[in-house]
Each structure stands twice: as C-alpha cells, then as structure tokens.
Amino acid sequence: MKKNPSKILKDTVVTLIYAIIAATIIRLFVFETMMVPTGSMIPTINIGDRLFIEKITFQSREPEIGEITVFWTPFRDERAQRMLRAFDKFMDLFSPKEFKGHVKYVKRLVAKDGDVITLKKVNGKWKLFVNGKIPENLKNVDYLPEGVFEYPDLWEYLDKASRLRNNEEEYKKFLFNLALKKGVKFSNIILSIVGGMDPVKYGIPYYEYVDKYLKPKNINFNDYIRSEGGQIYVKIPKGFYFFMGDNSKESLDSRYFGFVPKEAVIGRPILRIWPLKNFGPIQPINNK
Template sequence: MKKRPSKIFKDTVITLVYAIVAATIIRLFVFETMMVPTGSMIPTINIGDRLFIEKITFQAREPEIGEITVFWTPFRDERAQQMLRAFDKFMDLFSPKEFKGHVKYVKRLVAKEGDVITLKLVDGKWKLFVNGEIPENLRDVNYLPEGVFEYPELWNYLDKASRLRNNQTEYRKFLYELALKKGSKFANIVFSIVGGMEPVKYGIPYYEYVDKYLKPKNINFEDYIWKKNGQVFVKIPNGFYFFMGDNSRESLDSRYFGFVPKEAVIGRPILRIWPLKNFGPVQPIGIK
C-alpha cells in the first residue's frame, strides 16, 4: 500500500528534524571544522586548509606541551572575522555564548599554568625553554624573540591603545606619543594589532579580553613578565595556557596577545579535509 503524500511529507520533515538535532549534538560535543585563514602554522598547516577538529580528548585530559590545539580567541579578532566564509559563519552560530563573534585559532601549546618560559639562542636558532629546559616535543620548532619577548610592556600598551580606539583624536595622539617614547616599530606593532582606523580598519579590541579574563582574577601583566640579565621571562597564570605558531615570523600568537584561558580550548585537529590533494591526518611534532 502506497503512502499518502501527506504521510511522506510528514516522515520527511521528522527525518530532517532528527538529522538536524543529531548534527547539532555532534557539532556541539564531538566534532567541528575550521578554515585556517593565516599562515601561522606553515609548514605544518597551510593557509586555506580546512581541518576536522575532535573535541572529546581534551574533555578527558589537558593538551600536552607540543600538541597542536584549536581554541577560541579570548577576544574578537575583527580582521579574521572578515576572512571567514559563509559556511564558517553559519557553523559559528552554534558556538558557545561567551565566544559569539570570536574566531578559532590553531597553534601549538608551549606552556601551561605555573610554567616559566624564555627564548634562548642554541646553535644559532632561537629555542623555547620551559622551566629551564627545551621540551622534547618542541626541539624541532624554532621561534623568534618577538612580541612580549622583545617588548615586555607590549600587552599593557595594547590594553591602553584599545581603550582609546573609538576616540580617533586621542588614539592618534596616543600612537604618536608612543612612537616618540618607544620608537616607531613598537607603535606600529601596537597599531597593527589594535587597528581601528585606516589603513588598518579591523583589529582586536584588546581591553575586552583584559576586562573579561584578567581583571576578575586580579592578573596584572607586570606580575608575570620580568627581565633578568637581558633575558625576558614569562610565567603562565593559573587557569591559562601559552600558544605559539610554528611559522614564528608570521604568527599572531601568545607572544603578542598573551595568555589563553583554559575554557577557550576547543579540541585538536586530527584530519585535513581540504584541499583534497593534502587530505590526511594532522600530525603534531612528537605527539603520538
């Protein structure tokens, strides 16, 4: 006996509803995808790669040092938002409430809470030392002493600049005085990150991150960054991680924006699904 059209329509709708509910549950708790908009992890991960992210593992354990990790930015990265495609914007509608309007970054975890890190030259290459040693999983990765390792006061100035960003007159004055005081290179770094006016219209409203994640925990940057014998040291506060990109010269990472709260971690990329010619697993260095 043939089904009536109304019955077929009803069954189809029910099936679609079940499929949407199942897909939403999977998206929220098990898997999701991301498109990589920058080259911060080259050659490990390339611009335009689409990654399949597994979320279960980091619900059972913390990421390990050296492990590639995907996390929500603890601030709104307006520039990266402009680079997202329609599919990514749609999927991010399912993002947690506290990260609405944020984007995903993929970097390598290099330090956890309580760790003290610094960069030193070893055989002509800059290596990251964690608690006085180079972690086994980071021995093959080289970094540059930029960002906070070059300018220990950087994060404080990002906070100050971002609070003036909506007042163009005061913002321009601040950047001009900063260039006179700290040099044009430092002022340009602050402007390139904070943005807010031509030719860098989009950027990071950094003060939102400070007010939401640091001030409630009474975290002051100067308590966690110090210089000794010309060496800059950074201590990771409780409840935070420190991430860096493999392509150190082109990576906007914790050297520039600071500590990442643990709750921002999403999962680990396990599969590159696009482009098809590079389809395959994403293998973190030294992580099995």
C-alpha cells in the same frame, strides 16, 4: 499501496528534524571544522586548509606541551572574522555564548599554568625553554624573540591603545607619542594588532579580553613578566595556557596577545580535509 502525500511530508520533516538534532549534538560535543585563515602554522598547516577537529580528548585530559590545539580567541579578531566563509559563519552560530563573534585559532601549546618560559639561542637558533629545559616536542621548532620577549610592556600598551581606539583623535595622539617614546616599530605593532583607523579597518579590542579574563582574577601583567640579565621570563597564570605558531615570523600568538584561558580550548585537529591533494592526518611535530 500508495502512501498518503501528507504522511510522506510528515515523515520527511520528522527525519530532517532528527538529522538536524543529531548534527547539532555532534557539532557541540564531538567534532567540528575550521578553515585556517593565516599562515601561522606553516609548514605544518597552510592557509586555506580545512581541518577536522576532535573535541572529546581534551574533555578528559589537558592538552600536552607540543600538541597542536584549536581554541577560541579570548577576544574578537575583526580581521579574521571577515575572512571566514559562509559555511564557517553558519557553523559558528552553534558556538558557546561567551565566544559569539570570536574566531578559532590553531597553534601549538608551549606552556601551561605555573610554567616559566624564555627564549634563548642554541647553535644559532632561538629555542623556547620551559622551566629551564627545551621540551622534547619543541626541539624541532624555532621561535623568534618577538612580541612580549622583545617588549615586556607590550600587553599593557595594547590594553591602553584599545581603550582609545574609538576616539580617533586621542588614538592618533597616543600612537604618535608612543612612536616618540618607544620607537616607530613598537607603535606600528600596536596599530597592526589594535587597528581601528584608515587604512587599517580591522583589529582586536584588547581591553575586552583584559576586562573579561584578567581583571576578575586579579591578574596583572607585571606580576608575570620579569627581565633578568637581559633575558625576558614569562610565567603562566593559573587557569591559562601559552600558545605559539610554528611559523614564528608570521604568527599572531601568545607572544603578542598573551595568555589564553583554558575554557577557550576547543579540541585538537586530527585531519586535513581540504585541499584534497593534502588530505590526511595532522602530523605531530616529532614525525615531521
């Protein structure tokens, strides 16, 4: 007996609705994907890799030091946003309201709230010390003393510069005076992160991060950074993490943009699904 065409159409629509609802629930609470736009985690993770992210584990426990973690940027990264493909932009429509227009970063967790970190040379290589010791899961990773470990007042200047970014004349004057005061290298670092001028048409409106996550908690950068005997020490505030990339010389990470609120954590990448030739699990650091 032939089915009524209208009944077939109705059943098909209902099935599609159920499928969309199920996919949305899975996307919101269980799994999601991301495309890696930069080389900050090379050789562990490469540019263009598509990762499968599992979200349940970090709902039941905190990420551990040394774990590769995916998190929402606590600011809008306009350059990375333009690198996303259509599929990623569509999937991000389901992102939490407070992170609309933000992008995902994948880095390694190196410190939690209350931890004090610094970088020291060991056998000719820079290592990260957390509370006076090199964590077991970070012994095979080398880091460079850049960002806040080179310029302790970097985050303050990022905040100031980003508030002037939309006033081109004042912004140029600020960067020029900064180059005279702190050096051309420092001024260029600020410009490369904040952006906002030709030929740099991308960047991070850093003040949004400060106003949204730091000021409400009365967090002042000066209270968490100290210099002692030529060594820079950074203390992580309550409710925040510190992330760094394995490819230290090419990583825009917490050395540059600062602390990441815990609520920005999404999950852990468990599988590389693209390119197919590299299909497989994301390996922990001590299995490299």
